[in-house]
Amino acid sequence: MENQVNPLKQYFRKPGIWIKLPSQGNFYKGKLIDFNDMGEIPVYPMTAKDELLLKNADALLNGTAVYNLIKSCVPSITEPTAMPAIDLDAILVAIKRCTYGENIDISTDCPSCQTKNEVTVNLNHVISNIKVLETLSPIDFDSGIKVFIKPVKVSDLLSLNWVQFEQIRNIQIAEQNNTDETTKVNLLQQSYQILTEKNLEIVSGCIDTVLLPDSVAVTDHENIREWINDLSKPEFAKIENAIMVTSSMGVDKEFSVTCKNCNTDFKSSLDLNPTTFFA
Numbered sequence: 001m002e003n004q005v006n007p008l009k010q011y012f013r014k015p016g017i018w019i020k021l022p023s024q025g026n027f028y029k030g031k032l033i034d035f036n037d038m039g040e041i042p043v044y045p046m047t048a049k050d051e052l053l054l055k056n057a058d059a060l061l062n063g064t065a066v067y068n069l070i071k072s073c074v075p076s077i078t079e080p081t082a083m084p085a086i087d088l089d090a091i092l093v094a095i096k097r098c099t100y101g102e103n104i105d106i107s108t109d110c111p112s113c114q115t116k117n118e119v120t121v122n123l124n125h126v127i128s129n130i131k132v133l134e135t136l137s138p139i140d141f142d143s144g145i146k147v148f149i150k151p152v153k154v155s156d157l158l159s160l161n162w163v164q165f166e167q168i169r170n171i172q173i174a175e176q177n178n179t180d181e182t183t184k185v186n187l188l189q190q191s192y193q194i195l196t197e198k199n200l201e202i203v204s205g206c207i208d209t210v211l212l213p214d215s216v217a218v219t220d221h222e223n224i225r226e227w228i229n230d231l232s233k234p235e236f237a238k239i240e241n242a243i244m245v246t247s248s249m250g251v252d253k254e255f256s257v258t259c260k261n262c263n264t265d266f267k268s269s270l271d272l273n274p275t276t277f278f279a
């Protein structure tokens, strides 16, 4: 009985769209399934269950919603949390496109007269403009060291969101309980320290190789982590900025708006945070 094929199987969801990944399938653990010659993977529309999970605040916050959404709609990706975060943006746009159609309505405020403008953004256009990540050039240090980076992973984003949420919540609880000033200051310092630690962890996790002037390549994560902890602030910022530049590649979120009230032209951008993007 267990192995009997469901006659409805042929009517199961079909891919809604094939998309190009900004990472081109690089930086994944192992090769992607169903990666075609054009460098694209299939994306399926959401099920009712997927949609329901996206309305669950806890599931969104702890990452379960995003994890399950990718498992369901992008079966090519077997380990969603290990994927580069730049691909997540492209995937979220594609899921939205094949579930709800090509146009989305966005409300955006004019920076000049504050009038609310309703704009329609065409997701097909966004998808066809996805840029692939070219080879990442290494970061050069005055000491002759070269640092080779890789993009931030989805798991990094999720754990950062979680840590930020916890810190904000702790501070809110302290406010509500009328905690004394000293305790509050301690709490803030502690929060700052936890966030700094998290940041160090993410940045060192994005370093693939450190190439020394004598051509010795350091790839051991513990060694890299120890070196990162010891870096001067400007050197650390140099690596951090390069990682941030990488994170902004892939999906072009910007679009142009002309205010219906004062005719001012301004730029607005798509908010791809799953919490709001699927609301």
Ligand SMILES: [Zn+2]
Residues within 6 Å of the ligand: 110, 111, 112, 113, 114, 115, 259, 260, 261, 262, 263, 264
């Ligand atoms: Zn205006």
